[in-house]
Amino acid sequence: MKRTSRDIRTANRYEVLRQIIAASPTSRQELAAATGLSLATVATLVGELLDLGMITEVGFEDSAGGRPRGLVAVHASGGTLIGVDIAETYVRVELFDLALKVLARADEEMRPGESRPEQVVGHVAAAVGSVVAQAGAEGARVLGVGVSVPGQVDRATGVCEYAPNWDWHDVPLLDLLAEHIAYPLYLDNPLRACAVAELWFGAARGSGDAVVVNLGTGVGAGLVLGGGLHRGVSNSAGEWGHTTLVLDGRPCHCGDRGCVETYVGAPGIMRNLREVDPDSPLLHDGDQTATIDALARAVAADDPVALETVRRTARYLGAGIADLVNLLNPQVVVLSSWVAAALGEPLLREVREAVARHALRRPLTGTRIVLSPIPTDPVCLGAATFALEGALQSVGQRVRSRTVSTS
Amino acid sequence: MKRTSRDIRTANRYEVLRQIIAASPTSRQELAAATGLSLATVATLVGELLDLGMITEVGFEDSAGGRPRGLVAVHASGGTLIGVDIAETYVRVELFDLALKVLARADEEMRPGESRPEQVVGHVAAAVGSVVAQAGAEGARVLGVGVSVPGQVDRATGVCEYAPNWDWHDVPLLDLLAEHIAYPLYLDNPLRACAVAELWFGAARGSGDAVVVNLGTGVGAGLVLGGGLHRGVSNSAGEWGHTTLVLDGRPCHCGDRGCVETYVGAPGIMRNLREVDPDSPLLHDGDQTATIDALARAVAADDPVALETVRRTARYLGAGIADLVNLLNPQVVVLSSWVAAALGEPLLREVREAVARHALRRPLTGTRIVLSPIPTDPVCLGAATFALEGALQSVGQRVRSRTVSTS
Structure with missing residues (x-):
């Protein structure tokens, strides 16, 4: 729980690489100014990143009157990272260069009923094989594969303890994947993947405290606190979707009632729509x-049923986000995932108004509420970032190789 | 937001002193083992604490075969700390030695209507003068005065931005106090005072992540995350009392409806009692x-109305605490403040059951729920701890003296 000097060194390494990715090329002096670290510390960390081949020297810039300063930049072709987004109905895999640019993508559709771990693992292995093949020579230098699975996961053991959509209990997912995938593997869930993506590349960059609200089929809140991901004592923090918004309200699949998720997850929004107009043609049972796509198009066309549905949804969402603001007083709340992307600005406007009605003045004045600026799948990006963090963490220690052969 | 090496050094200094206070006498070797810090770091920090006169060398112990190890202990008489608990109806001031033992106490009652800042400041100054006088020679060496005021405070400026009980807005409380009190002053609120008291001396000691639930007239949750107090971007995190438990539920003085506080704060519990039995003799309008004291006595006597009132209260409280467990996944939830102390074990039992009904299995298995073990006023203790932290933080920097003369 307490941060050791090793943790601090790793966190500083993240911070320096984050800054280099954001502002290549850059000098050690600029990095020291941007991170608040001493020039000596920055020089050491830059040296480690150069040794790892993650960044390169790219020349010099004049400094006013002084001697020229060495410039470094991210070494985009220094290796690749793979991010895997296992969702309810599909598996998406993306292969990134070290500037986190997508080089290859593969999608696998999962048919209803395909719920056994072996079936899901098969789709993942196929898609990983595909992106590696597409990337050709680049594909040979994969530093790691981050895997996001919607559920509660034990990062240390690689076990998916519970995945509600497929009713998985204690599935040793990482071991199953390692039978097909020969690269270092890192398992986590979409909440934390989206949060780390925002922290490295999105709206939470440079924020000490941020909440990344994930609006999809399931709902949750990835927490960035004190400049790093808050995981909790058993890596299961962020289950905001299962906090109570309406005591004794709508039944939730978790067994409780009135959970936030039942009002603002995609099925909850469908129910909101049905309450506004039971026979709405926007409903695709x-x-x-x-349904969400139809709703978004109808909002754009000023359809009154669609507008009222978004307003009702925002009313629930705003009350729930106000709870996060009052409790955590973050600098930024980011709306992420596919439902937020689909409903976009019209949802954001209503949510901001609803939050202002519910939150206390002082915590709220410190908080911005924004849509995720990440243009690609944030879960793939975040999963790849876990692989990047893993590679940075393993500096000076042997990486445990988990595997037998590629798929 | 990001932790600098100075922050880390301060946090380590706290940690070492915390450990010495908990286990005096102790050796540098034991401190290194208990804190995870290197022996060299511990030796440096112990040196600083010796220089400050906060600890002393107290002899040697044999080490198996090696040379004797030097022992250090907290230097109880190395200085004193004052904690001020400004509550709705009283001001309590306690003077502590450096082992945080209470040496003197003074209470001032505030009459209804006494709500002007000058009146409150007058009571504080009188009580501080009283404990200093009681302590005699000890009173001359006050290292600092921590002041807790129920509201939203800006620590940096010492301004109380909002105190709902007296309808204070932007009161420069620290400046007003400094006209009467010549010691370094530290302002914060009871949420954070209770949390820091648990972190240093109570149930959160050694926990990375803990939530200290404050049950009084007002309600809130002091958050210990990553081993330190989580303050949020404008020092207003922890407003759990104003998170929504029942959308559109009971009206709250904050202007919203259905806030946790309206169900489990002392006035909320009175309302729960009234709903069980409108004519209950336990009600003291x-x-x-x-009323809370009568309720506690009636619970002890198995009075059915009292038992049902506690059960209803615990049902609300349990749902609200389950939200904290699901969102933050802490190691421990501590029930603190006077309502929790009065209702004690019977409330705790019902709350544990209610939390188990509402929380997700995985976050909950990592979490203990306990009553605060602190036997004295946790707000005074926490306020004094802020003064202790302030004294430790100022090592190597000049303390800004804020004042003119003693009261």
């Missing part, structure tokens, strides 16, 4: 994606 | 303390 059993198809969340089609 | 307008007197929260008398």
Whole structure:
């Protein structure tokens, strides 16, 4: 729990690389100014990153009157990272260079009923094989594979303890994946993947305290506190979707009632729509994606049923986000995941108004509420970032190789 | 936001002194083992604490075969600390030695209507003068005065931005106090005072992540995250009392409805009692303390109305605490403040059951729920701890003296 000097060194290494990725090329002096670290510390960390081949020297810049300063930049082709987004109905895999640019992508659809771990692992292995093949020579230098699975995961053991969508209990997912994938593997869930993506590349960059609200089929809040991911004592912090908004309200699949998720997750929004107009043509029964897309188009066309549905949803969402503001007083709340992306600005406007009605003045004045600026799949990006963090963490220690052969 | 090496050094200094206070006498070797810090770091920090006169060398112990190890202990008479608890109806001031033992106490009652800042400041100054006088020679060496005021405070400026009980807005409380009190002053609120008291001396000691639930007239949650107090971007984190438990529920003085505080604060509990039995003889209209005390005695006597009232209260409280468990996944939730102390074990039992009904399994298995073990006023103790932290923080920097003369 307490931070050791090793943790601090790792956190500083993250911070310096984050800054280099954001502002290449840059000098050690600029990095020291941007991170608050001493020039000596920055020089040491830059040396480690150069040794790892993650950054390169790219020349010199004049300094006013002094001697020229060495410039470093991210070494985009120094290796690749793979991010895996296992969702309810699909598996998406992306391969990134070290500037976190997508070089290759593969999607696998999962049919209803495909819920056994072996089936899901098969899709992941196929898609990973595909992106590696697409990337050709680049694909040979994969530093690691980050895997996001929607559920509660034990990072240390690689076990998925509970995944509600497929009713998985204690599935040794990382071991199953390691039978097919020969690269270092890192398991976590979409909440934390989206949060780390915002922390490295999105709206939480430079924020000490941020909340990344994930609006999809499931709902949660990835917490960035004190400049790093807050995981909790058993890596299960962030279950905001299962906090109570309406005591004794709508039944939730978790067994409780009135959970935030039942009002603002995709199925909850469908129910909000049904309450506004039970016969709405926007409703695509059993198809969340089609319904949310239809709703977004109807909002753009000023359809009154759609507008009222977004307003009701924002009313619930705003009360729930106000709770996060009052409790955590963060600098920024980021709306992320596919439902937030689909409903976009119209949802954001209503949410901001609703939060202002519910939150206390003092915590709220410190907080911005924004849509995620990440243009690609934030879960893939975040999962790849876990692999990047893993590679940075293993500096000076042997990486445990987990595997037998590639798929 | 990011932790500098100075922050880390301060946090380590806290940690070492905390450990010495908990286990005097102790050796540098034991301190290194208990804190995870290197022996060299511990030796440096112990040196600083010796220089400050906060600890002393107290002899040697044999080490198996090696040379004798020097022992250090807290230097109880090395100085004193004052903690001030400004509450709704009283001001309590305690003077502590450096082992945080109470040496003197003074209480001032505030009459209804005494709500002007000058009146409150007058009571504080009188009580501080009283404990200094009681302590005699000890009173001459006050290292600092921590002041807790129920409201939203800006620590840096010493301004109380909002105190709902007296309708204070932007009161420069620290400046007003400094006209009467010549010692270094530290301002914060009871949420954070209780949290820091648990972190240093209570149930959160040694925990990375803990939530200290404050049950009084007002309600809140002091957050210990990553081994330190979580303050948020404008020092207003922890307003759990104003998170929504029942959307559109009971009206709250904050202007919103359905806030946790309206169900589990002392006035909320009185309302729960009234709903069970509108004519209950336990009700002392307008007197929260008398009602809560009567309720506690009736619970001890198995009075069915009292038992049902506690059960209803615990049902609300359990749902609200389950939200904290699901969101933050802490190691421990501590029930603190006067309502928790009065209702004690019977409330704790019901709360544990209610939390188990509402929280997710994985976050909950990592979390203990306990009553505060602190036997004295936790707000005074925590306020004095802020003064202790202030004295430790100022090592190597000049303390800004804020004042003119003693009261």
